[in-house]
Amino acid sequence: xxxxxxxxxxxxxxxxxxxxxxxxxxxxxxxxxxxxxxxxxxxxxxxxxxxxxxxxxxxxxxxxxxxxxxxxxxxxxxxxxxxxxxxxxxxxxxxxxxxxxxxxxxxxxxxxxxxxxxxxxxxxxxxxxxxxxxxxxxxxxxxxxxxxxxxxxxxxxxxxxxxxxxxxxxxxxxxxxxxxxxxxxxxxxxxxxxxxxxxxxxxxxxxxxxxxxxxxxxxxxxxxxxxxxxxxxxxxxxxxxxxxxxxxxxxxxxxxxxxxxxxxxxxxxxxxxxxxxxxxxxxxxxxxxxxxxxxxxxxxxxxxxxxxxxxxxxxxxxxxxxxxxxxxxxxxxxxxxxxxxxxxxxxxxxxxxxxxxxxxxxxxxxxxxxxxxxxxxxxxxxxxxxxxxxxxxxxxxxxxxxxxxxxxxxxxxxxxx
Amino acid sequence: xxxxxxxxxxxxxxxxxxxxxxxxxxxxxxxxxxxxxxxxxxxxxxxxxxxxxxxxxxxxxxxxxxxxxxxxxxxxxxxxxxxxxxxxxxxxxxxxxxxxxxxxxxxxxxxxxxxxxxxxxxxxxxxxxxxxxxxxxxxxxxxxxxxxxxxxxxxxxxxxxxxxxxxxxxxxxxxxxxxxxxxxxxxxxxxxxxxxxxxxxxxxxxxxxxxxxxxxxxxxxxxxxxxxxxxxxxxxxxxxxxxxxxxxxxxxxxxxxxxxxxxxxxxxxxxxxxxxxxxxxxxxxxxxxxxxxxxxxxxxxxxxxxxxxxxxxxxxxxxxxxxxxxxxxxxxxxxxxxxxx
Numbered sequence: 001x002x003x004x005x006x007x008x009x010x011x012x013x014x015x016x017x018x019x020x021x022x023x024x025x026x027x028x029x030x031x032x033x034x035x036x037x038x039x040x041x042x043x044x045x046x047x048x049x050x051x052x053x054x055x056x057x058x059x060x061x062x063x064x065x066x067x068x069x070x071x072x073x074x075x076x077x078x079x080x081x082x083x084x085x086x087x088x089x090x091x092x093x094x095x096x097x098x099x100x101x102x103x104x105x106x107x108x109x110x111x112x113x114x115x116x117x118x119x120x121x122x123x124x125x126x127x128x129x130x131x132x133x134x135x136x137x138x139x140x141x142x143x144x145x146x147x148x149x150x151x152x153x154x155x156x157x158x159x160x161x162x163x164x165x166x167x168x169x170x171x172x173x174x175x176x177x178x179x180x181x182x183x184x185x186x187x188x189x190x191x192x193x194x195x196x197x198x199x200x201x202x203x204x205x206x207x208x209x210x211x212x213x214x215x216x217x218x219x220x221x222x223x224x225x226x227x228x229x230x231x232x233x234x235x236x237x238x239x240x241x242x243x244x245x246x247x248x249x250x251x252x253x254x255x256x257x258x259x260x261x262x263x264x265x266x267x268x269x270x271x272x273x274x275x276x277x278x279x280x281x282x283x284x285x286x287x288x289x290x291x292x293x294x295x296x297x298x299x300x301x302x303x304x305x306x307x308x309x310x311x312x313x314x315x316x317x318x319x320x321x322x323x324x325x326x327x328x329x330x331x332x333x334x335x336x337x338x339x340x341x342x343x344x345x346x347x348x349x350x351x352x353x354x355x356x357x358x359x360x361x362x363x364x365x366x367x368x369x370x371x372x373x374x375x376x377x378x379x380x381x382x383x384x385x386x387x388x389x390x391x392x393x394x395x396x397x398x399x400x401x402x403x404x405x406x407x408x409x410x411x412x413x414x415x416x417x
Numbered sequence: 418x419x420x421x422x423x424x425x426x427x428x429x430x431x432x433x434x435x436x437x438x439x440x441x442x443x444x445x446x447x448x449x450x451x452x453x454x455x456x457x458x459x460x461x462x463x464x465x466x467x468x469x470x471x472x473x474x475x476x477x478x479x480x481x482x483x484x485x486x487x488x489x490x491x492x493x494x495x496x497x498x499x500x501x502x503x504x505x506x507x508x509x510x511x512x513x514x515x516x517x518x519x520x521x522x523x524x525x526x527x528x529x530x531x532x533x534x535x536x537x538x539x540x541x542x543x544x545x546x547x548x549x550x551x552x553x554x555x556x557x558x559x560x561x562x563x564x565x566x567x568x569x570x571x572x573x574x575x576x577x578x579x580x581x582x583x584x585x586x587x588x589x590x591x592x593x594x595x596x597x598x599x600x601x602x603x604x605x606x607x608x609x610x611x612x613x614x615x616x617x618x619x620x621x622x623x624x625x626x627x628x629x630x631x632x633x634x635x636x637x638x639x640x641x642x643x644x645x646x647x648x649x650x651x652x653x654x655x656x657x658x659x660x661x662x663x664x665x666x667x668x669x670x671x672x673x674x675x676x677x678x679x680x681x682x683x684x685x686x687x688x689x690x691x692x693x694x695x696x697x698x699x700x701x702x703x704x705x706x707x708x709x710x711x712x713x714x715x716x717x718x719x720x721x722x723x724x725x726x727x728x729x730x731x732x733x734x735x736x737x738x739x740x741x742x743x744x745x746x747x748x749x750x751x752x753x754x755x756x757x758x
Binding site: 053054055056068069070071072079080081152153157159180181271272273274276283361364366370374375377378379380381383 | 503504507508511527528531532533561562563564565570571575576578579580583589590591592593594595602603606607608609610649650651
C-alpha cells in the first residue's frame with residue numbers, strides 16, 4: 001500500500017489482523033509458530049511425565065559405565081572393560097569406515113558405469129543398463145542378505161585350509177584366503193621399523209607419517225611442475241613432456257622409503273581355529289561394503305550419465321574443431337561442465353549411503369546402530385537417551401557431509417562475474 | 418531383525434505421544450477388557466516357544482502364557498504370542514507391546530532395578546554353555562582360545578562370554594547374531610566354531626539339527642542363568658497374579674495335583690493346602706482380583722510344572738533335559754513354591 005501525504009491512514013483495528021493483507025501473513029505465522037511450540041511442549045511434557053510414571057530418569061550417566069561386551073570390529077583399541085562411550089565411538093568409527101570406503105568405491109564404480117552406459121559399444125552399454133536397473137530396483141537389505149548368504153555358504157570355513165590335502169587353497173600367490181568368516185589378507189611388516197607415536201591408547205607408526213609427508217610433497221612438486229610447463233607453453237607455444245618426471249616424483253621417494261623400512265607382506269597363516277599374522281577382513285564388513293557400493297553405484301551411474309548428457313553436443317564439436325583430442329575434450333570441456341550437474345544429486349547419494357550403513361545390523365557389523373543403538377541400549381535399557389543420541393549423531397554426520405560437499409560444489413559451479 | 422529399532426522408536430514415540438501408559442494397577446483391567454493376553458515369547462526355540470507348521474505355539478514358556486491366560490481370562494487359548502528377539506524383548510515389555518515376557522530371560526540385578534522390570538519368579542534354573550562340532554576335537558571350553566564364537570546380542574550371555582574369556586586370559590572373535598535361528602544357520606555353515614547360549618537353549622537347538630549326534634555341549638557351565646517371566650515394574654497386582662500363577666503350577670506338582678486328577682481332587686481332597694490352592698476353601702483368588710477357581714484353570718491348561726516340563730523339554734522329548742536343579746525341593750532341586758495361605 002502506498003501512503004499519500006495528507007490522506008489519513010485508517011486507525012488500526014483488531015479485525016485488520018485477518019482482513020488486511022499487510023497483517024494477515026504475520027498473523028498466520030504467529031499462529032503456526034504458537035501451534036508448533038505447543039505441540040513440541042506437549043510432546044516433551046508427556047515424555048517427562050511418562051518417564052516419571054515408569055520411574056525412569058533422563059540421564060546420560062550410563063555412557064560412563066563399564067560396557068562389558070566385546071565388539072568384533074574395532075579401529076581403536078577396545079575391550080569389555082571400556083565404557084559405553086568408547087563403545088559408541090568404536091561404533092561411530094565403524095560407521096564412518098564403511099561409509100567413507102563405500103562412498104569412494106561407489107563413486108569410482110558409478111563413474112565408470114555411467115560413462116560406459118553411453119558407450120557406442122552396444123553390448124557394453126546394454127550390460128551396464130542391466131546392472132543399473134537390477135541394482136537400483138531391488139531393496140538394499142535384500143542385496144545385503146544375498147551377499148551374506150554367498151559369503152557364508154559358498155566360501156570354505158578356515159579349517160578347510162588345514163592339512164596335507166586341504167579342501168581349499170589360498171589365492172593370488174598364496175596371499176589371500178577367503179573364508180566364510182572373513183577374508184584373510186596379508187598385513188604389512190617392517191624389518192627396520194622407525195618406532196611409533198603414542199597418544200593415550202592409540203599409536204601411530206612414524207612410517208605412516210613419512211609416507212603421508214612424501215606423497216603430499218609429491219603432489220606439491222607435481223603442481224609446481226605443471227605451472228612451470230604452463231609458463232613454458234605460454235612463452236614458446238610448446239608444452240614440455242613432463243609425465244615421466246611426474247611419475248618419478250611419486251615412484252622414486254616411495255621406493256626409497258619402502259627399501260629403507262624394509263616393508264614386506266606377511267601372509268596369513270592358519271593357527272588354531274583361525275588365520276593369524278595377516279589382517280582378517282570381517283565378512284560382515286566386506287558384505288556391507290560390497291552391497292552398499294553396488295547399490296549406490298547404480299544410482300551414481302545414472303547421475304553421471306545425466307550430467308554428461310546435459311552438456312550439449314555442440315561443446316564437443318567446438319572442442320574438436322579447436323583441435324582438442326577426445327581425452328582432453330573430456331577432461332577440459334565436458335567434465336567440468338558435467339560436474340555442475342552431477343555434484344548436487346551426488347551429495348544426497350553420499351548421505352543415503354551413510355544412513356543406509358545402519359542396515360549393518362543385518363550382518364552383525366557393529367556400527368553406531370549396533371553398539372549404541374543395539375547392545376548398549378539393550379544392556380542399559382536407556383531407549384530414550386540412546387535414540388536421541390543416535391539421531392543426533394546421524395544428523396550431525398549428514399550435515400557435515402552435506403556441508404563439505406556444498407563447499408566443493410561452490411568451487412565447481414558456474415562462476416558468474 | 419530390525420525390530421529393535423522399531424521397538425526402540427515405538428518406545429520413544431509411545432513415551433512421547435501417548436497420554437499415559439498402563440499406569441499402576443491397570444494391566445489386569447486392560448487384559449480383561451481386551452479379552453486377550455499379549456505374551457512376549459522367543460522367536461523360535463523348540464521346546465521353549467516355537468510355532469508348529471500350522472502356526473500353533475507350544476513349549477515350556479508358552480505353557481506358562483496359557484496358564485496365565487486361563488487364570489485371568491478363563492481360556493488358555495486367548496493368548497497372542499509376540500515373538501521377540503534378545504534385543505527387542507525388554508523394550509517390547511516396557512513399551513506395553515506385551516503384558517508379560519516369558520522368554521528365557523535371565524533375572525539380574527540391573528534388569529530388576531534399572532530396566533524397571535519385575536521378575537515374578539524362576540521357572541528354569543539354567544547356566545551358559547558352549548556347543549561345538551564333534552570333529553573340532555575340543556572337549557573343554559578352556560580349549561577355545563582364538564575361536565570364533567556365535568553369540569546373541571543383547572543377552573546376559575554376551576557379557577558372561579566376555580568375562581569368561583577375560584578371566585581365563587583367552588582370546589575370541591565374537592560373531593553377533595540376532596536370533597536363535599540366525600545363530601543356528603551361522604553355526605551350521607561353519608561361520609563360527611562354537612555357539613554359546615543357555616545350556617537349555619543349546620539342547621533345544623541341537624535337538625532341531627538333522628545330525629544332533631555330531632555336536633557336543635561342552636561340560637563347562639560358565640554362569641548362573643535363572644530364567645523367569647517378567648512384568649513391568651510398578652504394577653504390583655499384575656506381578657502378584659503372574660507370580661502366584663507360577664507358584665500354583667509348582668505347588669500343584671508338589672501336592673500331586675495333575676491335569677488328570679484335578680477335578681476329582683477339587684471335590685474330594687482333604688488336604689487343606691490343596692483345598693486352598695484349588696479354591697474349595699478360603700477364597701484366595703479374590704485377594705488378587707480373580708475368582709476362586711483361577712489356579713484350577715491355570716493347572717488344567719497344560720498341567721502342573723512337572724507335566725509341562727516333561728511334555729516340552731523333559732527327558733522323553735528330543736531336547737532331553739534332566740530335571741536337575743529344576744526338580745522339586747523335596748527331590749533335591751530348587752523348585753519351591755511359597756505357601757498358599
